[in-house]
Amino acid sequence: MPDLFEVKGAAKVRCFGKEAVLDGLSQPSGTLMGRIAPDEVIFVGQPGTAEALVEELQSQLSGEGNAALVVDHTDGWSFFSLVGEGVEEVFAREANWKLPESSGAPVFTVGKVCHVAGKLFVRPNRIDIMTGGEVRAHVHESLLHAGHKVGMHEVAAPAVDPIGVGAEGVAVS
Numbered sequence: 001m002p003d004l005f006e007v008k009g010a011a012k013v014r015c016f017g018k019e020a021v022l023d024g025l026s027q028p029s030g031t032l033m034g035r036i037a038p039d040e041v042i043f044v045g046q047p048g049t050a051e052a053l054v055e056e057l058q059s060q061l062s063g064e065g066n067a068a069l070v071v072d073h074t075d076g077w078s079f080f081s082l083v084g085e086g087v088e089e090v091f092a093r094e095a096n097w098k099l100p101e102s103s104g105a106p107v108f109t110v111g112k113v114c115h116v117a118g119k120l121f122v123r124p125n126r127i128d129i130m131t132g133g134e135v136r137a138h139v140h141e142s143l144l145h146a147g148h149k150v151g152m153h154e155v156a157a158p159a160v161d162p163i164g165v166g167a168e169g170v171a172v173s
Contacts, residue, residue, distance in 0.1 A: 002084040002125075002150065004143055005157040010079040011045035012130065013053045017061060017068030028056050030165055032121050032128070034108030042119065044130070044163055050074040078136040080143060081157070081164070082127045086150050091127055093146035099127070114142035126164060 011031075015022060019038040027033045031053065032044040045053045050072050061068040082090055091099060095113045099122050107122045116135045121128040131139045144154060 002082050002086045002090055002147065002152045003155045004090075004147055004152055005081050005083070005155050005162070006140065007047065007079045007081060007128075007157045007162040009047035009074065010163055011043070011047070011050035011053050012073045012077045012079070013043045013045070013050060013057060014071050014073055015041045015043070015057055015061065015068065016071070017064055021061065021064055021068060025057070025060055028053055032106075032108075032163060032165055034119065034121060036110065036119070044079065044121070044128075046161065046163060046165075076133050077130045078133055078139060079163070080129045080131075080139060081162070082129070082143070082147075082152075083164075084125055086152070087125060087127050089150050090143065090147045090152055093149065094142055114139045123164070128163065 015025065016039055022039065022041045025041065028043060028045065030046055030049070034042050036042055043053060043057065054070055054072050057070045061070060088099060091113070095111065097111050100107045100109050108120070109122065110117070110119050112118065113120070113129055116131050116139065119130040129139070
């Protein structure tokens with residue numbers, strides 16, 4: 001049975017710039033990383049790390065002047081995690097598209113979930129869903145409803161490493 005939890009305050013920092021410059025970024029430890037577009041990358045870090053993450057990424061992009069931008073979007077996005085066996089079934093009840101195939105490597109993808117735009121980090125037995133903060137309550141209720149059919153439980157986010165990356169971070173494509 002899967003579990004659902006919300007990671008409140010997970011750092012969400014977006015970087016904008018030339019593709020080659022963003023390709024050269026070093027992933028900060030303890031983060032998820034996803035490529036949204038050729039000129040945009042998002043990093044998700046543990047709760048309370050947004051300021052340090054912004055500083056680190058700004059430092060990496062400091063030589064680009066006005067050609068690169070780092071933006072803290074922590075307060076603008078929700079972050080829900082479906083964890084455990086059966087997460088794909090919960091997802092399938094709230095999205096009309098198939099998750100990308102993965103041979104165990106993490107995958108970043110975007111698409112509609114719970115009828116709203118979402119950004120997903122997909123790992124074996126784990127799907128992290130980011131949506132705009134303005135639809136947080138709707139997404140929460142929709143996921144709870146979908147999960148009820150498969151015996152999902154809502155639990156508190158883990159106190160340690162709630163985004164599930166450890167100290168090394170997880171790069172996703």
